Amino acid sequence: MAFRDVISEDILHRYRQEVNNPEADFNEDIYNKTLCLIEEKVLLMCGQPLASYGLPAPTQGRDERLAREYQREVTYNLEELSLQAENMQEKLTDSQREVYNSFMAMLEAQGEMNKNMMFLDAPGGTGKTFVINLILAKIRSMRKIVLATAFSGIAATLLQGGRTLHSTFKVPLDTHRMDQPVCKITGNSALANVIRDTSAIIVDEAPMTHRSAYEAIDRTLQDITGNKNPMGGIPTLFCGDFRQILPVVKNGTRANIVNASLKQSYLWRHVIVKRLTTNMRAYISDNTAAPDFSKLLLQIGNGQFPITSSPDTIKIPTALGKCVGNQKQLKDKVYPDLQNNGKSPDWLAERAIISPLNSNVNHLNNSIMDEFPGDTKQYKSVDSATNEYEAVHYPVEFLNSLEISGMPPHILNLKIGSPIMILRSLEPPKTTNGTRCVITRLHTNVLEATISCGPYKGETVLLPRIPLVPSDSELPFKFRRLQFPVKVCFAMSINKSQGQTFNTIGVDLTSDCFSHGMFYVSISRTGSSEKLYILAPNQSSRNVVYPEALQ
Template identity: 45%
Template sequence: MIAPNRSMHDAFNQELNRELQYNVDTLQEFVRNNVPLLNEQQKQVYKTLMQAVDNNTGGLFFLDAPGGTGKTFVISLILATIRSRCDIALALASSGIAATLLDGGRTAHSALKLPLNLNTIDTPTCNISRSSAMGKLLMQCKLIVWDECTMAHKKSLEALNFTLKDLRRNNNIFGGLMILLAGDFRQTLPVVPRGTPADELNACLKASPLWNNVKTLPLTTNMRVQLQNDQSAAQFSKQLLDLGNGKVPVDATSGLITLTNDFCRFVDTQLVLIENVFPNISENYKNYAWLSQRAILAAKNNDVHALNFTIQSKIAGDLVTYKSVDSITNPDDVVNYPTEFLNSLEIPGFPPHNLQLKVGTVILILRNLNPPRLCNGTRLSVKRLMPNLIEATIINGKYAGENVCIPRIPMIPPDLPFDFKRLQFPVRLAFAMTINKSQGQSLSVCGINLENHCFSHGQLYVACSRVGKPSALFVLTSNQKTKNVVYQRALQ
């Protein structure tokens, strides 16, 4: 007699319990209290989407929503309504930060088991079988929400479509399951390593044949401005949209735009930028709420690293150094790639070989360790530094204030011409972060270092739209001029 596969059964129960753990009474009360707060446009979107869920007709929808229009509020209501009926609605996002804003949210790449090297696969699929826990969950699911979808490669959506058709034994688009994409195409597009603008546009969701099936639902009323009743915030909102739409005049000679004095506050040096965003940090770093609401952004990793080291040096205490263990996984390649060379590699989205931290430092998780609590993109403050563990306090999202322990883990980069493994704590300093990494994050105070110009579509718009008013935006740039890259094809 064959023994039952208990591990598979347990995994399914764990996944199912995770999606059915919500308190129905609490959800029903949330829906009851918040549906009346929807504005007319939001109400129409909510009604249209819930009608599609109730009719069980499936379909692909896109919630087109610039910052401040209440996208997360509407999505949260839809998720709560479905879950209050004891049905399953999966909340996914392209970035870890965006995932932390949704109840039960997790990154799409991790949840859907998408290939890491989507660029190089002609017809990718999700690594999900009918007998797997996620496979069974997708067969029972009523809705998948995918937030910050504009960052996703078109092949990720095509992989989901192919996989759902197979899992659900249904040849309709996405196997008859309803998909709600949400985002703003003024924001950054998928990153294509060493790619051209044409490569980025070709990787964009709008370049997929699936996009022909999308039903677009727009949100345009800026609720952030209305609630603040702040005239400067209203003008700031319009200026942001002009920036995102590429309507700010460009100098024909330099190719640069000029940022105006009523759009932000200008600073002259990195130190002044740091002082404005993190005033008196030597004392304030212990205030997690204060820390969580501020960051400095830059387009390039080198600028981010320099800012982080400078800010960390302002915090008292000893510097603790953690060195990674780097190794080649293929024995035949060992002689070609000495350890010193591996140690020198600085890879985007990877921890450094030489990780230097202090108690009180802000760090960013680089891998999904324990979703939804510890996702790629979660920000934390270091509490204790031990030889084999880092104890830290989560400072953003639903789990803010919780203490967690972070271990060293092995990590393998997908885009190198050789197989290489780094054993290190999956964290980086995060007082400053790249603009792309900040997408989905709302801040009270934001600094932007534009000494090196933005180089890709939507980066300047993303950076400037992290805050809701000009008095909270500090910009370091030369003569108030900078580059604003906008691909009009992505907005059509």
């Protein structure tokens, strides 16, 4: 209680402006609003309310929570959106216009059509995000609610008002282990009321999500809306490309991975499929090789490129990109003259090296960070077993040595100006899991960074240390790591790169691609073969494609 006045100063300042009274003092309403804001942050970071940590809990009425949920979905400039939609419609290609008109017709005929779900099959560069944002702008300009979601955080940042699918619908992370999974939304909650008034749902990067997640959402929406049609009768647009990476199934066989696909769900028979075929990167580019590059990508993605050795190894054609001989050459091509060019956040934001394995990614990041100009500041995590009785079996030194996917390292070395990736959705939609930033200041207990991509590019974010518990680890115990939720991202995994576009991209294939669509995703992150650099032994790579997943 000793610091509540200091913590509440910003709220008091806003209150004085609202009531036009510079003499207004602290009161219980001010303190309660402060606690409400703090609890929202804590829920996002840790998933538990303040009361569970023995801290004062805010007094929040149902109407207040409902108002905040609604505000998130309806606070838009309608005039600006209407003008934006009008301008965007003029730029549509014929295939894009057909998709747009078909979904808007589905929206207008809500409840009258047998099918209320559409899948937009859109290879990279065909203008999928453009069409989605047009639909979002048009529906919202009509004073209607549309929930914009994506599987990955980085794909969500490309959508206006976008959030991750799991965050929006409170989808459990282990739906694939449940017989009849449902989402963690109660019928009388504020989110449930927003869903009842929702006119449309959009899901980007849909093929990456396990079908059980969509089935959980379907059951929940039917229960909340009282409508037994698929997705509670709400028109839903799934978007993506089944040539890309399918849902991750740990230790899964080919059959397990294909079975996890959306196409294997009972929902798929209710879906109308539309396609975008014109590659807009090639369409608007001055590069005469762009159309051939686009065709080559589709040939590889469809598994139609000639195989040189069993089971799926192909010789990388010269038209695909520029092959390099070793990792140093790859780094020099993607990050030339790092000492000088590295001072530009925009230059860093438009390039990356990607690789199939996290171990390769970590090695690349450490290597490039050593070459990056500036002084290193080291941050060490505080690791502990969540069960005090297991602490004796798992000493701190052992916990420190663990490197787990999706978790920051025990020792985090950072420099001012270095690129980082946020690993937790701290303030959606501004910062989500996968948002890339550039460090601007390094403090003891907080990192200051500038967002380097997406609609919030240029905005400053403050990143505190937060407790992180591996959500889907194969470890026989649970442990907690208190650390900044970030990783250095000169390099990233191929899975993490899906949904992102770069000007210059390097692909490190010293470890083989091992899953469906992985090679296709790695080479389609840029629109030009001139900006694609590939490190591959013998200039060959595995191109794993499951034809049954494309049918």
